[in-house]
Amino acid sequence: MPGLYVHFPFCASKCIYCDFYARVRKDWKPYAEALMQEIRDRAEELSVPPTTLYFGGGTPSLLPASLLLQVAEQCRSSFGVRDWAEFTVEVNPDDVTPAKADALRDMGVSRVSMGVQSFDDAQLRWMRRRHTAAQAVEACATLRRAGCDNLSLDLIFGFQGLTDAGWLASVDRALALQPEHISCYQMMGRWGDADEERCRRQYHLLQERLTANGFIQYEISNYALPGRESRHNSAYWSREPYLGFGAGAHSFDGRRRRSWNSPDIDAYLAGRQYGSETLxxxxxxxxxxxxxxxxxxxxxxxxxxxxxxxxxxxxxxxxxxxxxxxxxxxxxxxxxxxxxxxxxxxxxxxxxxxx
Ligand code: SF4
CATH class of the missing domain: 1.10.10.920 (Arc Repressor Mutant, subunit A)
Structure with missing residues (x-):
């Protein structure tokens, strides 16, 4: 079934390993308004109502909850959706306050995906993440207190200096938080570990540890407790149609047409510019x-x-x-x-x- 993706290309700072186009700036309000305009303009592009909504980035959790709510409401009203089968928002631990967690719940978010990456403070500082391990633990507790019952944690392996023991320590800290879903990515490029054998070993250690704890691997990088697979992401892999809104967002018609918005925020604000290709x-x-x-x-x-x-x-x-x-x-x-x-x-x- 079709899905909607909304891109928020803002970050409070840039992590060393990240290639995402993300801007450290705060003109969120005009951006949210441009998003809502695009959502209204393109509502006719889907012939079947969407079932999943995904707010990704960047860092959607940086934005005030009131703006996220307006964009969520625009998606709902433009596409005539009462309840989403899945509504995911990506968050960073340092943004998760009790008020924001409550606001996410109240706007109908049913799944939270948190970028933790590591539970080792020295590694987090090296990656230039803005949070500590303790903040990630507290953010999980805050989300749970607000009623979140579908939590996904992101971790990274295969980077310079990461030992097998260090990797398993982070995996175990993640497991101790009892998330419903875990995504793990290998760090590539300049900061990735050049020792391919060690990366492969860490990947297999992860597989063993998570499956021993009841998780089912359903994709290269994704593990879930039974029934907690990401519906939105699974639809990408089976080539379901989706509409992507916002600077840099991609769309697919489910057959052979792919299109994308310009990644430049200023160009997006000046009037949506997009490219497309027919496969x-x-x-x-x-x-x-x-x-x-x-x-x-x-x-x-x-x-x-x-x-x-x-x-x-x-x-x-x-x-x-x-x-x-x-x-x-x-x-x-x-x-x-x-x-x-x-x-x-x-x-x-x-x-x-x-x-
Ligand atoms: S917060 Fe996320 S999107 Fe932003 S720079 Fe870091 S990893 Fe990239």
Whole structure:
């Protein structure tokens, strides 16, 4: 089912590892007004009502609750939605006050995704995060007191200086907070750990620790207690349509048209400028492989057209080799990458691309 994504490209400061376009500025009110205008203007683009709403960033929690509420209400009224099947807001621990937690609950937020990244204060300072481990623990308690019963925590592994023991210590601190969902990302680029073997080990340590504690891995980076998978994000991987609002936000029609707003906030405020592309048959096929095979469910063959199935059949020798080496599992109706190989899923998937 379709989803709505609203982008808030503001951060109080920049974390060292982050590539997101985020601006340290405070012109939130005109931005919220431009967002609401865009939401009104594009309400006709979906033929089926959306079921999920996601406020991401950047740092949506930086904005005053009154502005978040106005934008949420605009989404509701423009798309005729009474209750969302899932309404997620991303927060940073240092923004979570009791008043903000209550306001999120009152505006119908059903899921909070908190960027914690680590429970080690020295690591947090190095990353230039603005919060301490104690603040993250307190933010969780504040959200729980406000009634939040669907909490996701983000962690990062695979960065310079992170030992296996240090990584597990953060994972265990996260588990102690009893979240319903955990997302873990590898730090890439300049600050990432160049020792690929250690990164792989940390990924597998994480898999073991979380599954031993009742979590189910459902995608490369995502783990949930049963039934707590993110519905909004799962729809991306099955190529459901979504509309993205705000500077830099992307939209997809569920078939082959992708579009995006200019990431520049000033350009966005001056009047929405956007680009778009129509995917070729080959791009659609590669995208189906790339998105579905990153999930634990894998690729249902029924999702492929006859032409796409023919393209896959051309890769029979590769499939045969990948399945003999345990990198691909094949059923009559689907292909999947086993969880122990998900860490290298990108290279496996690329082997299946047409020549
Ligand atoms: S708060 Fe989030 S979006 Fe902003 S710089 Fe840090 S990681 Fe990036």
């Amino acid at each position: 070729s048959d080959r791009e659609v096929y590669e995208e189906k492989l790339m998105l579905a095979l990153r999930t634990v469910q894998g690729l249902p063959l029924a999702a492929l057209t006859a032409e796409e199935r023919a393209l896959l059949a051309q890769k029979e020798p590769v499939l045969e080799r990948l399945s003999k080496t345990g990198k691909i599992e094949r059923d009559t109706d689907r292909l999947r990458i086993p969880v122990r190989e998900l860490f290298v899923s990108d290279s496996i998937i690329r082997e299946l691309f047409p020549d």
